[in-house]
């Protein structure tokens with residue numbers, strides 16, 4: 081067993097302990113984890129990272145950390161912050177769109193307020209000739225997210241959403257979106273959902289991902305292929321060949337801080353690669369919630385740190 085695999089085995093062993101102890105972890109220590117996948121707290125931190133990514137030939141996707149706000153005023157503030165980000169991106173000529181979480185813009189408070197907040201972001205994006213993607217959150221949000229996406233899509237061209245391959249319902253969701261030339265990011269899905277509604281087995285999720293991708297490409301949808309899984313990237317290369325897609329007809333997407341040899345193999349084939357970079361002062365509650373909800377992320381982050389210290 082290599083040192084790296086040793087680290088992985090250790091993490092599997094410690095997952096429950098990590099989850100239980102998270103609230104006790106001091107903020108500076110959580111930051112040691114968070115800093116590898118978050119640009120920083122301020123807009124200037126974000127701008128520096130996006131400039132670097134663009135300079136290295138990557139597209140970017142920016143999001144402000146936050147979700148499940150409790151007050152309407154917080155949801156409106158989030159919408160205004162996104163509009164500021166879009167204006168900054170435009171003024172500086174950066175190559176980045178934004179992606180938003182509907183619970184950050186008030187989905188669980190009031191759907192009409194949420195839609196008004198989304199619309200304001202889309203309008204600014206339109207004025208800046210930019211694009212907005214609506215992230216997919218846990219299974220309690222899927223119906224509302226699709227409804228808001230369809231509503232937004234009837235008024236704006238510059239909007240996309242996300243489909244999760246772990247969800248059993250996703251093929252039906254794609255079929256229901258076919259008529260509107262949806263722009264879709266396809267990912268595995270980060271939330272832990274019950275077996276009745278979600279696949280848990282790694283290979284089943286991959287197989288469903290491949291089937292969904294085939295369905296989206298057959299429907300002529302533009303797809304953001306969001307994965308760091310070499311198996312899926314290889315399967316995607318084959319589908320791209322089968323569908324005779326040019327590099328401008330789809331793109332790959334990865335998370336900031338997940339350094340992977342795959343990046344080069346994707347670029348060697350002439351494909352575009354977009355890196356998703358979150359930022360903002362809410363990194364602490366976001367990181368703790370993320371880590372608690374899915375200790376696999378803690379495992380990924382620690383694996384990445386382990387790898388970094390060994391190299």
Ligand SMILES: Cc1cc2nc3c(=O)[nH]c(=O)nc-3n(C[C@H](O)[C@H](O)[C@H](O)COP(=O)(O)OP(=O)(O)OC[C@H]3O[C@@H](n4cnc5c(N)ncnc54)[C@H](O)[C@@H]3O)c2cc1C
Pocket residue numbers: 214215216217242244265267268269270271306307308309310333334335337338355356377380381384
């Ligand atoms: C651009 C982008 C946007 C996303 N948007 C959403 C969304 O809207 N909704 C949603 O539910 N999920 C979203 N996700 C998360 C996604 O659903 C998966 O949980 C995540 O990408 C891990 O799956 P994987 O396909 O990379 O495969 P995995 O098999 O999980 O990962 C493959 C390898 O990549 C590395 N890796 C993966 N994730 C991380 C990480 N976080 N840190 C360090 N290393 C890592 C590990 O080395 C791992 O072995 C998004 C992912 C990306 C890349």
